[in-house]
Amino acid sequence: MTTVQDKRVEELAARVREFHGVELSEVLEIIDYLRDGEDSVLVGGSLAYGLGNQKSDLDIVVAGRATKESSSRMPLEHFIETLRVDVWKLREDEIEELFQRAQRGLESDAPFEGAFGDVFEQADLKLLHRVAYGVIIDGPALLPAGTRNYREVARDLLVREYAERMRHALYVSQLALGAQQFAAAAMNARFGVEDALQAVIASRGLPFSDNKWLQVRLEKDTPDLREVYRPFAVLPEGGAATKKFVEAAIEQVEKLSGLRLDADSLSSDASWEAPDLRLVPAGDLRALVSPEQDVVFELDANEADAWKALDGGPPWPCASCTDIQMKVCYRLYANGMAKLLWARGLPLDRLSMKGVSVDAER
Numbered sequence: 001m002t003t004v005q006d007k008r009v010e011e012l013a014a015r016v017r018e019f020h021g022v023e024l025s026e027v028l029e030i031i032d033y034l035r036d037g038e039d040s041v042l043v044g045g046s047l048a049y050g051l052g053n054q055k056s057d058l059d060i061v062v063a064g065r066a067t068k069e070s071s072s073r074m075p076l077e078h079f080i081e082t083l084r085v086d087v088w089k090l091r092e093d094e095i096e097e098l099f100q101r102a103q104r105g106l107e108s109d110a111p112f113e114g115a116f117g118d119v120f121e122q123a124d125l126k127l128l129h130r131v132a133y134g135v136i137i138d139g140p141a142l143l144p145a146g147t148r149n150y151r152e153v154a155r156d157l158l159v160r161e162y163a164e165r166m167r168h169a170l171y172v173s174q175l176a177l178g179a180q181q182f183a184a185a186a187m188n189a190r191f192g193v194e195d196a197l198q199a200v201i202a203s204r205g206l207p208f209s210d211n212k213w214l215q216v217r218l219e220k221d222t223p224d225l226r227e228v229y230r231p232f233a234v235l236p237e238g239g240a241a242t243k244k245f246v247e248a249a250i251e252q253v254e255k256l257s258g259l260r261l262d263a264d265s266l267s268s269d270a271s272w273e274a275p276d277l278r279l280v281p282a283g284d285l286r287a288l289v290s291p292e293q294d295v296v297f298e299l300d301a302n303e304a305d306a307w308k309a310l311d312g313g314p315p316w317p318c319a320s321c322t323d324i325q326m327k328v329c330y331r332l333y334a335n336g337m338a339k340l341l342w343a344r345g346l347p348l349d350r351l352s353m354k355g356v357s358v359d360a361e362r
């Protein structure tokens with residue numbers, strides 16, 4: 001009887017053969033020197049997830065209880081014909097620690113801030129998904145020791161990360177609209193929709209495939225979401241059209257996430273930070289100076305008064321800022337001189353898109 005695992009191996013072998021004329025047996029041969037005892041060989045990345053093309057690499061994790069040494073978080077590169085094979089060699093305890101750190105991040109109310117919680121780089125998120133969703137082409141399965149199911153952790157981490165990105169993008173979109181920065185408003189509104197769709201896709205049990213494969217995911221795996229994205233595929237022109245575009249994005253993402261995402265609702269958790277800025281008057285010139293960034297930012301008289309009136313801080317709570325203070329802070333943010341911070345993250349129990357698995361064996 002052909003199992004799900006056997007089918008995935010066959011499909012992977014066919015893709016590698018079609019795109020590169022390489023057999024999986026050749027892959028196993030070239031990386032054999034990295035294996036200790038009964039180390040498992042898992043293939044992750046786009047080729048393993050039913051995606052990929054002629055430019056796709058083959059991402060491999062070699063790991064097991066017998067593994068003696070790690071190759072660190074940087075992959076070892078190998079080439080077979082046109083196929084690049086990137087190999088991560090990890091001890092089983094390192095993998096377990098990675099998932100435990102991810103679990104601690106999920107249990108915390110602190111915002112992820114684009115760093116996947118306690119898992120510090122996007123490379124670690126990809127590694128989580130390679131282990132959780134990878135195709136085992138040789139050796140035994142890797143089983144969790146202390147954490148809960150690997151796939152659940154990898155799934156929930158991605159849902160929460162993209163939900164927090166979604167919130168950030170839609171808030172910035174509304175601030176940009178208020179500042180009449182229409183291109184920035186439209187782009188961030190679409191980012192918010194795309195991030196929301198990535199969170200929903202992840203919640204259905206599909207592995208991490210990065211934004212470059214979003215359209216393929218919509219066409220191939222989630223056709224119901226394809227129509228959700230369609231109104232946002234083309235950016236609008238002009239202020240009135242952009243306002244409608246942003247409003248439609250907020251409405252759609254609120255339906256997907258179960259959150260209130262209008263600017264007033266989001267302001268209570270948001271704040272501005274620009275710790276090194278100093279207002280330096282020089283004659284008629286009023287300028288904010290950043291010694292750290294070696295930047296001067298000119299203000300008009302009303303903006304300078306608004307800046308001086310900011311209470312305490314930084315950080316400055318957005319809910320306490322006047323309209324002109326918000327516009328000044330947004331302009332600083334848009335020029336890379338201020339940060340937009342969040343007081344808390346978006347734990348899964350606040351999201352309606354959490355944990356809806358369509359295929360546990362995928």
